[in-house]
Amino acid sequence: MTAAHPVAQLTAEAYPKVKRNPNFKVLDSEDLAYFRSILSNDEILNSQAPEELASFNQDWMKKYRGQSNLILLPNSTDKVSKIMKYCNDKKLAVVPQGGNTDLVGASVPVFDEIVLSLRNMNKVRDFDPVSGTFKCDAGVVMRDAHQFLHDHDHIFPLDLPSRNNCQVGGVVSTNAGGLNFLRYGSLHGNVLGLEVVLPNGEIISNINALRKDNTGYDLKQLFIGAEGTIGVVTGVSIVAAAKPKALNAVFFGIENFDTVQKLFVKAKSELSEILSAFEFMDRGSIECTIEYLKDLPFPLENQHNFYVLIETSGSNKRHDDEKLTAFLKDTTDSKLISEGMMAKDKADFDRLWTWRKSVPTACNSYGGMYKYDMSLQLKDLYSVSAAVTERLNAAGLIGDAPKPVVKSCGYGHVGDGNIHLNIAVREFTKQIEDLLEPFVYEYIASKKGSISAEHGIGFHKKGKLHYTRSDIEIRFMKDIKNHYDPNGILNPYKYI
Amino acid sequence: MTAAHPVAQLTAEAYPKVKRNPNFKVLDSEDLAYFRSILSNDEILNSQAPEELASFNQDWMKKYRGQSNLILLPNSTDKVSKIMKYCNDKKLAVVPQGGNTDLVGASVPVFDEIVLSLRNMNKVRDFDPVSGTFKCDAGVVMRDAHQFLHDHDHIFPLDLPSRNNCQVGGVVSTNAGGLNFLRYGSLHGNVLGLEVVLPNGEIISNINALRKDNTGYDLKQLFIGAEGTIGVVTGVSIVAAAKPKALNAVFFGIENFDTVQKLFVKAKSELSEILSAFEFMDRGSIECTIEYLKDLPFPLENQHNFYVLIETSGSNKRHDDEKLTAFLKDTTDSKLISEGMMAKDKADFDRLWTWRKSVPTACNSYGGMYKYDMSLQLKDLYSVSAAVTERLNAAGLIGDAPKPVVKSCGYGHVGDGNIHLNIAVREFTKQIEDLLEPFVYEYIASKKGSISAEHGIGFHKKGKLHYTRSDIEIRFMKDIKNHYDPNGILNPYKYI
Ligand SMILES: Cc1cc2nc3c(=O)[nH]c(=O)nc-3n(C[C@H](O)[C@H](O)[C@H](O)COP(=O)(O)OP(=O)(O)OC[C@H]3O[C@@H](n4cnc5c(N)ncnc54)[C@H](O)[C@@H]3O)c2cc1C
Ligand SMILES: Cc1cc2nc3c(=O)[nH]c(=O)nc-3n(C[C@H](O)[C@H](O)[C@H](O)COP(=O)(O)OP(=O)(O)OC[C@H]3O[C@@H](n4cnc5c(N)ncnc54)[C@H](O)[C@@H]3O)c2cc1C
Numbered sequence: 001m002t003a004a005h006p007v008a009q010l011t012a013e014a015y016p017k018v019k020r021n022p023n024f025k026v027l028d029s030e031d032l033a034y035f036r037s038i039l040s041n042d043e044i045l046n047s048q049a050p051e052e053l054a055s056f057n058q059d060w061m062k063k064y065r066g067q068s069n070l071i072l073l074p075n076s077t078d079k080v081s082k083i084m085k086y087c088n089d090k091k092l093a094v095v096p097q098g099g100n101t102d103l104v105g106a107s108v109p110v111f112d113e114i115v116l117s118l119r120n121m122n123k124v125r126d127f128d129p130v131s132g133t134f135k136c137d138a139g140v141v142m143r144d145a146h147q148f149l150h151d152h153d154h155i156f157p158l159d160l161p162s163r164n165n166c167q168v169g170g171v172v173s174t175n176a177g178g179l180n181f182l183r184y185g186s187l188h189g190n191v192l193g194l195e196v197v198l199p200n201g202e203i204i205s206n207i208n209a210l211r212k213d214n215t216g217y218d219l220k221q222l223f224i225g226a227e228g229t230i231g232v233v234t235g236v237s238i239v240a241a242a243k244p245k246a247l248n249a250v251f252f253g254i255e256n257f258d259t260v261q262k263l264f265v266k267a268k269s270e271l272s273e274i275l276s277a278f279e280f281m282d283r284g285s286i287e288c289t290i291e292y293l294k295d296l297p298f299p300l301e302n303q304h305n306f307y308v309l310i311e312t313s314g315s316n317k318r319h320d321d322e323k324l325t326a327f328l329k330d331t332t333d334s335k336l337i338s339e340g341m342m343a344k345d346k347a348d349f350d351r352l353w354t355w356r357k358s359v360p361t362a363c364n365s366y367g368g369m370y371k372y373d374m375s376l377q378l379k380d381l382y383s384v385s386a387a388v389t390e391r392l393n394a395a396g397l398i399g400d401a402p403k404p405v406v407k408s409c410g411y412g413h414v415g416d417g418n419i420h421l422n423i424a425v426r427e428f429t430k431q432i433e434d435l436l437e438p439f440v441y442e443y444i445a446s447k448k449g450s451i452s453a454e455h456g457i458g459f460h461k462k463g464k465l466h467y468t469r470s471d472i473e474i475r476f477m478k479d480i481k482n483h484y485d486p487n488g489i490l491n492p493y494k495y496i
Numbered sequence: 497m498t499a500a501h502p503v504a505q506l507t508a509e510a511y512p513k514v515k516r517n518p519n520f521k522v523l524d525s526e527d528l529a530y531f532r533s534i535l536s537n538d539e540i541l542n543s544q545a546p547e548e549l550a551s552f553n554q555d556w557m558k559k560y561r562g563q564s565n566l567i568l569l570p571n572s573t574d575k576v577s578k579i580m581k582y583c584n585d586k587k588l589a590v591v592p593q594g595g596n597t598d599l600v601g602a603s604v605p606v607f608d609e610i611v612l613s614l615r616n617m618n619k620v621r622d623f624d625p626v627s628g629t630f631k632c633d634a635g636v637v638m639r640d641a642h643q644f645l646h647d648h649d650h651i652f653p654l655d656l657p658s659r660n661n662c663q664v665g666g667v668v669s670t671n672a673g674g675l676n677f678l679r680y681g682s683l684h685g686n687v688l689g690l691e692v693v694l695p696n697g698e699i700i701s702n703i704n705a706l707r708k709d710n711t712g713y714d715l716k717q718l719f720i721g722a723e724g725t726i727g728v729v730t731g732v733s734i735v736a737a738a739k740p741k742a743l744n745a746v747f748f749g750i751e752n753f754d755t756v757q758k759l760f761v762k763a764k765s766e767l768s769e770i771l772s773a774f775e776f777m778d779r780g781s782i783e784c785t786i787e788y789l790k791d792l793p794f795p796l797e798n799q800h801n802f803y804v805l806i807e808t809s810g811s812n813k814r815h816d817d818e819k820l821t822a823f824l825k826d827t828t829d830s831k832l833i834s835e836g837m838m839a840k841d842k843a844d845f846d847r848l849w850t851w852r853k854s855v856p857t858a859c860n861s862y863g864g865m866y867k868y869d870m871s872l873q874l875k876d877l878y879s880v881s882a883a884v885t886e887r888l889n890a891a892g893l894i895g896d897a898p899k900p901v902v903k904s905c906g907y908g909h910v911g912d913g914n915i916h917l918n919i920a921v922r923e924f925t926k927q928i929e930d931l932l933e934p935f936v937y938e939y940i941a942s943k944k945g946s947i948s949a950e951h952g953i954g955f956h957k958k959g960k961l962h963y964t965r966s967d968i969e970i971r972f973m974k975d976i977k978n979h980y981d982p983n984g985i986l987n988p989y990k991y992i
Contacts, residue, residue: 130761130874131913153765175710186708188717189685204968210871211912212682212949214671214721215957215964216973216992221684221717225710242764265626268738269649272811273769315768319815375706378626416707417627453708461711468711472700477712483975496712 008058008065008368009428011110011459018493020111024093027070027112031092035072038082043120045071056115059108060101060162062368063428064459066109068095075120077195077203077234083116084232085201093489096228098170099141101162103371106227106458107170110493118169121234124148133192135207135237138169154240157184161357169233175225177454179356182415183276183313184241187224194220195235199485207235222480227456228491230484244276244313246320249352250328253304253339257382260306263336264378264414267310270327274320277311278415282385285359285409288424292362299341299352308414309356359411363422366406370423370432372440373412375450381419384443385410388421391435404429418453441467457495465496504554504561504864505924507606507955514989516607520589523566523608527588531568534578539616541567552611555604556597556658558864559924560955562605564591571616573691573699573730579612580728581697589985592724594666595637597658599867600954602723603666606989614665617730620644629688631703631733634665650736653680657853665729671721673950675852678911679772679809680737683720690716691731695981703731718976723952724987726980740772740809742816745848746824749800749835753878756802759832760874760910763806766823770816773807773911778881780905781855784920788858795837795848804833804910805852855907859918862902866919866928868936869908871946877915880939881906884917887931900925914949937963953991961992 012018025031035044045052047069057066074080087094093113100107109115118139125135132154136145142163145156158171160178171178172194175187184190193209206213206220223231254260260280267275281289283305290298300307314320324342331337343349363369374384389408392398398405406424421440425432444451445467452461452468465474477496481488508514521527531540541548543565553562570576583590589609596603605611614635621631628650632641638659641652654667656674667674668690671683680686689705702709702716719727750756756776763771777785779801786794796803810816820838827833839845859865870880885904888894894901902920917936921928940947941963948957948964961970973992977984 128873130757175714177708181708185681185685188714189681202968204972205966206969208944210873210946210949212673212677212871212909212914213946213964214948214950214952215946215961216721216953216969217718217726217976218671218684218721219969219972222713225714230713242768244768261626270811272738272740273809274811313769315766315770316815316819319812319818322815323812375708377624377706413708418708448704450706450709450711452710453706454710456710457712465711468709470701472698473702473712473715476700476715479979480713483979 008062011064011066011105018110021093021488021492023091024489024492025091027092027114031090032070034086035083038079039072039074043073043075043079045073056097056100056117057108059105061103061364061371064105064108067112068109068115069112071115071117073117073120077197080116080197080232080234081201081203084197084199087114087489088200088487091487091489093492095491096173096232098139098167098173099162099165101166102170102174102458103373103455104458104460106456106491106494110459113492116232118167125235127152129153131211132240132242133211133237134240135235136168138167138233138236140168142166142168142171149240150243153243155243157190157238157241158187161360168236172224172236173226173228173233174456175454177413177416177418179277179279179413181413182278188221191220191224191236191238193237194223194233196223196231196233198231199487199490205235207237209237211239225456227458227495229481229495230490245315246317247311247313247349248320248324248343249309249311249349250324250340250342251299251352251355252308252310252337253300253302254306254308254337255304257306259336260308260414261378263308263331266331267327271310271312271323274312274314274323275310276313277309279309279356279412280414281307281356281359281411282382282409284407285363285411285422286355288407288409289355289358289362292365293354293358296354299355300339302339304338309352359409360422363409363424366424367426368428369425370436372421373453373455374419374421374444375417375453376419376444376447378414378417380447380449381414381417382410384440385419385421387443388423388436388440391439392423392432395435397432401426404432416453459494462494504558507560507562507601514606517589517984517988519587520985521587523588523610527586528566530582531579534575535568535570539569539571539575541569552593552596552613553604555601557599557860557867560601560604563608564605564611565608567611567613569613569616573693576612576693576728576730577697577699580693580695583610583985584696584983587983587985589988591987592669592728594635594663594669595658595661597662598666598670598954599869599951600956602952602954602987602990606955609988612728614663614730621731623648625649627707628736628738629733630736631731632664634663634729634732636664638662638664638667645736646739649739651739653686653734653737654683657856664732668720668732669722669724669729670952671950673909673912673914675773675775675909677909678774684717687716687720687732687734689733690719690729692719692727692729694727695983695986701731703733705733707735721952723954723991725977725991726986741811742813743807743809743845744816744820744839745805745807745845746820746836746838747795747848747851748804748806748833749796749798750802750804750833751800753802755832756804756910757874759804759827762827763823767806767808767819770808770810770819771806772809773805775805775852775908776910777803777852777855777907778878778905780903781859781907781918782851784903784905785851785854785858788861789850789854792850795851796835798835800834805848855905856918859905859920862920863922864924865921866932868917869949869951870915870917870940871913871949872915872940872943873945874910874913876943876945877910877913878906880936881915881917883939884919884932884936887935888919888928891931893928897922900928912949955990958990
């Protein structure tokens, strides 16, 4: 269903102003010999496997491409520690990589950095069904963590469309938000402990921490969302939630964003403790998704300007259905919504979610996409998308080939005041980029929003922090980076 | 109802090994003149008001007493900034103080430190009913924050028995847990932004942050639970939850702690999303409380070894009552519980809670108490209390006057694996303290628990972190302290 995979331009060529840091050593045969002495064959990939090398070098959006010649895939914390100590001593730059599903160019090298993949650290370590504490290696794929917990009557307190590839450690390093943030809240509240290898190889761990622990500054918090710039997360402990006994969903068609807001306030008040997701998509997002999922019948009869997916989860199916049915009836009677469809069963529930979860992949299927992820006050949430579409339209860039832009789409997590903007393109061009930036950032800054709600900074937004953060905050962040990683070898050219 | 207020021994006399840091300046008339130049009369208290001075010097447990001669109560962030800059330049030591309800000797001076009270910074700044974002000065009393949000159909995501006195900034600085942690989770997840004055007077703020913001290291997290050692919190932004439309509670009598655990697992599974508190008390806790609340009829017919209070909150009274009634019937039929009583109405609900909320004050009403607050795996949770009671009993210290110990009580937040130990005493003696410490800490360390679940470190547990934290963690914490507060003037002699 996806278009042919183009190869991204080399990041170093697309952004010639970014120069390789000459303090970093260039990998040589002695280094390779050292890594071979501590790792087995299946824990090392180099130029003998060019295709695999390529997949670690290129990002999911096909927008960034690095030139690493070495991928290390250690299978233990101890080996990660040895690798980091060696790299720090030799000043070899390193990019930690999880599932490589990141959307800001954070997880791939820019030049010849070594990729340190967590893929082989993929074991569940422990689960306590009484407290819900789940401990695992950082490289456990999100889908597997979900499956494990599902089998133990619990759920991972975060889910997202990249679940088949992204890893627990990657999600923690990004401080991802995802689809059920509204219900289960932030990773800053749910992560109980982390095991982290510092740039100098030291291991700092509080992975055995219990639910509550007020013994000193909460150091683990700094690593949540640090995007691999101050340490390599090797283990994660998180509090899982009890598996809901009842799940339900409704899909709404709505004519304007004002009504989306009203619906949200109503849902918060009436569905309250069973409301577990409130997601929206605009017309463009769904048009791309209809094209992408061509064999799947769309759940509503008509097309609308906006769509909302509401999910409920609770412990009593009858009670939940009663609440949701009343809600649907009420919103229909009062003509708040144009059309609504409630899932009849689990298969239906999954189908409804497919229309939300496929949006990013659908938008990415034409060649690539420009992607922005922002927080705004709810009243301003959609305005940024409208402004960008207008701007690209005015420049005559949106339309059928050979125009470069297929569609400009807005969708996201209304419940969290978080919108994603996907500019689905046939190719990446300087003209589009110049129209988008700094326009988008300035727009967000003027509304006092955040230029990154959940995807992070990475390469894409490095140097843009001042749109959201003050000078003193940025100074303190730089201090943290210098303190933990004085040689600057971890994920250079990015973040701060 | 409380016993006469004894005056605590001076901390400096009770702990003669702790010496005043000679680098700190002794307050003189020039300093006073400066403070008078920036503050009005009602923002300064000194030796002309000895009684008020005394109340800022002594802690809630009557266990610690400092010797400060100056209390500053600025009414703006700007004034806090000026005060801190001056104190930092002159090396005058400062103790930030909220409601002074802290239980580890963190909020009162040890020697002659200036007390910086947030009491006059008591305004709500902003509330957005759509997103639930609540912004206020740090000195807003928790009760007032609750009242404000209640009037706006929301609730503060934390409540605790000290709500009439403790402040929003104090609770954040302690990273308090409280009674509804089980439902609303940790402050690390709920606090959206903080405004903080650093020791050198600089103001660092992200108080306008929205629900989600991934722009760099999450600096605010370090101040949550920092107990005033690296900055003065002057403003807090937090996400409030929608006010539940239905509240209910049941009070259970139970014969052993094994059954308490079984009841918890059952409640998590069957009450699930409406379960908002699961609290337990042992026989001793309730005996003290019956004595303390002498005019109030106890809700159960008989006395039991353990008591459990379950609270539910949700959006539909009929649904919730149905779930809770089924739960009560089921646990009674299966003889899991000995006796159970469900609240008939709001007054009843409040009465049931009184029996839990009064435990700390009741235990403190005989003269004072030794207090421990620990996290343990649920299976081990009560064992520490049993071990301590046995130890004090073996030494013949518990009983009627003149024995020094009235009762040794265990109670707390089962849902969070958090037990409080209150040793209600007629007087503090070296013999009791030597029996308790390091015994309690070693016991907790042997079970891999935390020596502070929610009350923090303060003066009481300074130097005890190694029972829960590794050397490298402690080293990193010391680095943080030195980085933010190089002169060490903020809350000295405590924490790390
Ligand atoms: C289709 C799709 C949908 C998405 N939907 C959402 C969504 O709803 N919400 C959301 O928040 N995000 C979403 N994302 C982006 C999200 O950031 C990633 O899916 C996820 O957080 C990254 O996990 P990963 O394991 O792939 O990490 P990577 O992409 O490999 O890495 C992400 C960052 O973390 C670092 N890192 C990775 N692992 C470690 C480690 N063990 N230790 C230290 N640093 C490490 C990397 O260096 C990089 O900086 C989506 C992505 C895709 C492709
Ligand atoms: C009866 C009773 C019941 C309690 N129940 C619970 C409970 O269930 N759960 C729980 O977690 N705790 C409980 N506590 C203890 C709890 O720590 C406090 O009630 C609360 O967190 C402290 O708030 P406060 O404003 O009184 O802060 P204070 O006691 O004044 O100060 C606490 C610490 O924070 C610092 N501080 C205060 N304000 C600021 C500020 N603005 N900026 C920087 N530092 C500051 C102080 O220096 C001190 O180190 C209870 C206490 C009592 C007396």
